[in-house]
Amino acid sequence: MSTNRRKFLRTLAGTVGLAGAAPFYSSAQGECLLETLRLYQDVPAGQLAGDETFWRQVKLAYSVSPTIVNLNNGGVSPQPVVVQEAVERYNRMSNEMPTYYMWRVLDKGREPLRARLAALAGCSPEEIAINRNTSEALETVIFGLPLQAGDEVVLTRQDYPNMINAWKQREKRDGIVLKWLSFDFPIEDDNRIVEAFASAFTARTKVAHVTHVINWNGQVLPARKIAQEARRRGIGVLVDGAHSFCQLDFDIPELECDYFGTSLHKWLGAPFGSGMLYVRQEKITDLYPLFAAPEPDSSDIRKFEHLGTRSFAIEQAIAQAIDFHLMIGPERKQERLRYLKRYWVEEARKIPGFRLHSPAHPAYGCGIALFSLEGVKNQELGDYLFRSHQVHTVPIEWENISGIRVTPNVYTLPEDLGRLLEGIREYAETRR
Ligand SMILES: Cc1ncc(COP(=O)(O)O)c(C=O)c1O
Numbered sequence: 001m002s003t004n005r006r007k008f009l010r011t012l013a014g015t016v017g018l019a020g021a022a023p024f025y026s027s028a029q030g031e032c033l034l035e036t037l038r039l040y041q042d043v044p045a046g047q048l049a050g051d052e053t054f055w056r057q058v059k060l061a062y063s064v065s066p067t068i069v070n071l072n073n074g075g076v077s078p079q080p081v082v083v084q085e086a087v088e089r090y091n092r093m094s095n096e097m098p099t100y101y102m103w104r105v106l107d108k109g110r111e112p113l114r115a116r117l118a119a120l121a122g123c124s125p126e127e128i129a130i131n132r133n134t135s136e137a138l139e140t141v142i143f144g145l146p147l148q149a150g151d152e153v154v155l156t157r158q159d160y161p162n163m164i165n166a167w168k169q170r171e172k173r174d175g176i177v178l179k180w181l182s183f184d185f186p187i188e189d190d191n192r193i194v195e196a197f198a199s200a201f202t203a204r205t206k207v208a209h210v211t212h213v214i215n216w217n218g219q220v221l222p223a224r225k226i227a228q229e230a231r232r233r234g235i236g237v238l239v240d241g242a243h244s245f246c247q248l249d250f251d252i253p254e255l256e257c258d259y260f261g262t263s264l265h266k267w268l269g270a271p272f273g274s275g276m277l278y279v280r281q282e283k284i285t286d287l288y289p290l291f292a293a294p295e296p297d298s299s300d301i302r303k304f305e306h307l308g309t310r311s312f313a314i315e316q317a318i319a320q321a322i323d324f325h326l327m328i329g330p331e332r333k334q335e336r337l338r339y340l341k342r343y344w345v346e347e348a349r350k351i352p353g354f355r356l357h358s359p360a361h362p363a364y365g366c367g368i369a370l371f372s373l374e375g376v377k378n379q380e381l382g383d384y385l386f387r388s389h390q391v392h393t394v395p396i397e398w399e400n401i402s403g404i405r406v407t408p409n410v411y412t413l414p415e416d417l418g419r420l421l422e423g424i425r426e427y428a429e430t431r432r
Pocket of ligand 1: 074075133134135136159160162211213214215240242243263
């Protein structure tokens, strides 16, 4: 039995037992969802990916708009109702007597939550810090590493702007040297990417910055292979996991990286403003926290959590999102997202002028895809899709990347994607 399968069954059993504690699971939709999960528990992920009865039931666990089709789940994901309920419950509780309920009651959940996140990430709880988002996690590393003038960092023009800005700020302040790679995505060849990183490494390289899933088009970078090349040369590896954690089915240590940051409000469906930092145990001591701690060079991962007062309701409701994610099943989610992408892309390929700018092969891609229509301005098409079909997508212009990004989620149904296709088809016809 695989680790994921074990995790799934353990958590499903636990959640069913707790159904009375979470109002959603006692509602008609909640009970139907639990029953559906029971009925489908032995169906393999690949087979389940196209089973609309199952996924329609999953959709009922969300409170998403029944009229507007949201295909920008890459920006931030809506939370399942059970997570929203938990935030509201914990927030009301906090407001009865903030210092008591936040610091003496809810904060007691911090260590169990750390353990649950660590189980989800496949690492030790002593390697997980809970924070607010990927930016905070990665900037902790970018600003916390002991780098000197002349030290080199290898990164790409296609990394996320916040991270690029953070590195540029260090370049300006400390005189580190940024070595830029630029890729023409999509690329369905790991070696090309790994070799580009490897050939940029020198004796002065201290860090490789690797975006695991490129947010602009869903390209998956071979993070582990890059990490192996880097670590063989004593170079630290920082992975931006904003779009990979809980979208792809993997354990963080499999990547062999030193640092990994992610936002839990993306693919885990946790409350807005929740994130996580992984630091390989032996790397904790040398990494300074962004918010000062009593012992900044301690080996305790908790030194990265000295943020001051924040919402404990948001933090504690992360656990409900973990339950929900494991109940659906990480592998099932990954396969469903790939299925949805394949579904609309295959149909869209029949439209004259359609161009896909994302990898088609599942090994190099995920649920995120970028497309354009020949001779059409992305912004105008994006506006048309929303105005005429109420389909929300993201027009993107960044470096050498140009197109409209489409990101479904587990609650997206083929008929939602049908609206997107209808809009693209109509627009393409008006341009003929
Ligand atoms: C690749 C990547 N890194 C970092 C971030 C920053 O995430 P957050 O705004 O949650 O900090 C994003 C957000 O979309 C992203 O796509």
